[in-house]
Amino acid sequence: MPLEIQPPDYHYCPFCGSELTIRQEEGQDRKYCVQDNWTYYPHVFGSAGAIIEKDRKVLLVRRNRQPYKDTWMFPAGFIEFGEHPEETVLREVPEETGYQVYNPRFFGVYQIEDDPRARGHFLFIYRVAIVGSQNKITDQEENSAIGWFSLDNLPVIGWRVHNKILQELRSER
Ligand SMILES: [Zn+2]
CATH class of the missing domain: 3.90.79.10 (Nucleoside Triphosphate Pyrophosphohydrolase)
Incomplete structure (x- = not known):
């Protein structure tokens, strides 16, 4: 069985606590906080x-x-x-x-x-x-x-x- 390693997965912004939305960046869906202009990169x-x-x-x-x-x-x-x-x-x-x-x-x-x-x-x-x-x-x-x-x-x-x-x-x- 190969190991299944998952990256940490954020659902909420670590700065303000609001729920992350999804937006497109360079052709990829990224989790994003609108308020902080912060993108989550796993x-x-x-x-x-x-x-x-x-x-x-x-x-x-x-x-x-x-x-x-x-x-x-x-x-x-x-x-x-x-x-x-x-x-x-x-x-x-x-x-x-x-x-x-x-x-x-x-x-x-x-x-x-x-x-x-x-x-x-x-x-x-x-x-x-x-x-x-x-x-x-x-x-x-x-x-x-x-x-x-x-x-x-x-x-x-x-x-x-x-x-x-x-x-x-x-x-x-
Ligand atoms: Zn935030």
């Missing part, structure tokens, strides 16, 4: 993100969704089934920031304890270089702004691990 085991530096500044994006709506983070996304985390970074960064990136160099791996969509999943962080100027941002839903920040003058960062990585970058200098 089967997520990892995410990957990018450190992009220029003139001693880092590129950050402002989240447009829960969790941590309206706080800033490194551009990052969930690793799709069958995808290498480097491929996730090279796919997500242009979508979210409009910058083409190359040459991902591994920086570190961190466990994410504060994401209710995938508690305990691992974040793989890469330094990447950007090539060319900024193109159109194709993923308009994910973030409400992008910006370059000095490590001495950072905006509000939501994720604990993203704060930790920024501290590590500061201590490198």
